[in-house]
Amino acid sequence: MELVFLSLLAGFAIGRFWRDSPQKIKLAGKVSSGGLVILLLLMGARLGSDREVLSGLLKMGWQAAALAALSIAGSVILLQAASGYILKRMSGQDAKNKVKV
């Protein structure tokens, strides 16, 4: 957990210095996108290399899928219902803004 905050703080400090250098900011964005793909590959590799997790996924998979899917659905429904109220005072953008994918 400490590493999470330290990395963010270090990045934040760098960002303050780079504020006026769009090229460096663009480069940081590209490094982030590349890093995301690496992270997903590594997560998949960790799952794939663990035979217990893989066989467990097959045995208890449907129960786990139901619990995970309905947990997510509950969170999305509650948060979406209140999103207009939560984002009401944020300037500039509407709560239902469609964003880029």
Next chain:
Amino acid sequence: MIIIVLLSITAGILIGHLAMPAEWVCALDKLSTIALCLLLTGIGIDLGCRKEVFQRLKDMGWRIALVPLLVAGGSIGGAWLAGVLIGLPAREATAIGAGFGWYSLSGVLIAKIYNVETGALAFLTNVMRELMSFILIPLLAAKMGRLAAIAPGGATTMDTTLPLIARATDSDTAVIALVNGTALSALVPFLVPLLINL
């Protein structure tokens, strides 16, 4: 984005299952940590460049606290409903839902306090929640709005799913996601034992 996410995870699973030398497996954790730190530094740089983000958070005030509360309530309520449908006792289902995607901690806690089978189910459920989140975040951001994209990740919105949320939404939402993940991560060690002992 969704295609890239799916292809990356599938390729990773195949490599891990079929082509990964056993001695490399130990290095995966360290490599993941390094990749995550790089990503988070990139997000930090993006946040540091935008003065207006923190002004907007200030404008939102206490309302931001509603995000983790609603995500927590929705997760536990949804898991309870799933428990009713699949015949799982309410305390087991709600404790599993209170893992909020933090599979390592919730699995270990339940296995230690309650029993190993339920601990394994908690582990798998929360692994699946994280996997589903990677697929749903870009979809929800595009179809329902940026705040809805925070909900699936639960506690992981402060680390593993944060880069994807930042990429699929904007800097304001990334800051809210970080606050959400931090608050939910702090709740897991308290809520899981509390609910499993009800």
